[in-house]
Amino acid sequence: MGTLSGNGAITGIGETEYSRNSGRSSTALQMEASLKAISDAGLSPKDIDGVIPYATGDTVAEDFITNFGLPDLRFSATTPLGGASVLASVQAAICAVDCGVANHVLIPIGRNGASGVGGRIGNRVQHLPQFRVVGEFEMPLGQIAPAQLYAHMARRHMEIYGTTSEQLGEIAVTIRQHALLNDNAIMTKPMTLDDHQNSRIISDPLRLNDCCLESDGGAAIIVSSAERSKDMAQTPIYVMGIAEGHPDSPSTITQRPDMTTLGTAKAAPVAFEMAGVKHSEIDVAEIYDCFSYIVLCQLEDLGFCKKGEGGAFVQDGRIRLGGELPVNTHGGLLSQAHMIGLNHVVELVKQLRGQAGRAQVQDAEIGLVTGYGDMGDGAVAILRR
Structure with a gap:
């Protein structure tokens, strides 16, 4: 190949x-x-x-x-x-x-x-080709919006690995802190872990502050x-590795053999091998964050930690600016805006150009960005200046 x-x-x-x-x-x-x-x-x-x-x-x-x-x-x-x-x-x-x-x-x-x-996520998901199975068999039971679809995955992860709502909250709070450094972010109010825990349940175990914005x-x-x-106005940011992957049972989440694994797990090894880099060389990561749980699951599927260890991985400031792996330095879909993840790519390019302002990761040279599709499709790109 x-x-x-x-x-x-x-x-x-x-x-x-x-x-x-x-x-x-x-x-x-x-x-x-x-x-x-x-x-x-x-x-x-x-x-x-x-x-x-x-x-x-x-x-x-x-x-x-x-x-x-x-x-x-x-x-x-x-x-x-x-x-x-x-x-x-x-x-x-x-x-x-x-x-x-x-x-x-x-x-x-x-x-x-x-x-x-017409632009709302719930309406859009229902018109996707892969939604036919869900539409026929699960929508009559109340499976309509993304939060309801992904709540199963999050709850399954909790039951198997002991992941907690507080660990999901750590992700949401961290990304909100990063959004406060971004003048082009919708969410401008600080959020504490208590705020997260006191926000209302949308679809158990996902709370309001676990869910991305409509924007x-x-x-x-x-x-x-x-x-x-080579001869253009800006420093080119080269795509060193890129791949997409589709989950098993791609048309419905509840029928797949492992509800805690996404298509990201198939894409990540291809992208890393193509780029010729190690996980330890990634300076900054922009992880698709339609829900806080999806960030945790992708970190596992990307190989930054083992399956089931995502909850512990995101604690103790590891994914904050200044931490081992700064994540979603712009505020992501959770706190900046929902642009189908293209704002994640824009932010990574800014980081690698050195143009990320107050959220700049010092000496960022190699970065990773992901995409996550509605029933679990995954895409990974590794960029380098």
Whole structure:
């Protein structure tokens, strides 16, 4: 099998303001973020010859041709893996630029998930192809929203390994602390472990503060070939390892043989081998955090600790800034905004460029970012400056 290591780089990033009521369409938010990413890369819209819109969004490649007047769009695709779609899109973009199909591929996300009913996560999940089994057999019993789907996994982990709600709270509190350092984060109020424990149950054992935000905003990145990235405006951030993985029983969580293992467990070894790095070399990690439990589970599946040891791993400041493995330095989906994880990629690029402001991890050179799809699809990328 060939390798994509170092064959593509992220050369531009862009974000809008994140809010709960933008008053704008998701298309408008995507266009703003995309123009910012294009400018950041030192390009013009006419340089974009590839685009990968979000598969279950309401904007398609033709919208970018119309709005930007793209004269030569040669590559478009979609990657319908829910929250793992962004990194699957990066993988597809690298394939395209590496083989010469395109030179600069735009990957945009735009959401009005807080103010627009159509953008809400519960509605989106129910229209995913893999939701058919759940829709037929589990929805009539109340399995409708993501919190209800993932609560089974979290409770199973607790029953087998003794994981506690307080350990999930440590994740939520840490990520909120990081959000307070970010001027573009929705959640600006400090949170204590007591606050977490006193927040209401949404779907046992998941509490309100274990759950990600619904939010409005847009984010975008540009993926360019390694060769072209050398002469662009920003320091290129190279993709050294990238992979996706799908869980056993991919269409329903409750029927799989191991409810505590995600597709991440299949993707991680491939990404690490491709990158040629060890876990100890990762300076910063941006972990998809639709729910606090999913962060804990991914840390195990990534190999930072053994299965069942995630609860102990996140304690004692290990995942905080200044700790052994700073996690979600921007505030993540839990406290910054829900941009299907593209804001995680933007933050990692900032960290590796040295542009992360008050949340900057000193001398960050190698970082990891994950994506997590709705029934357990996993994607992992290891980036390097």
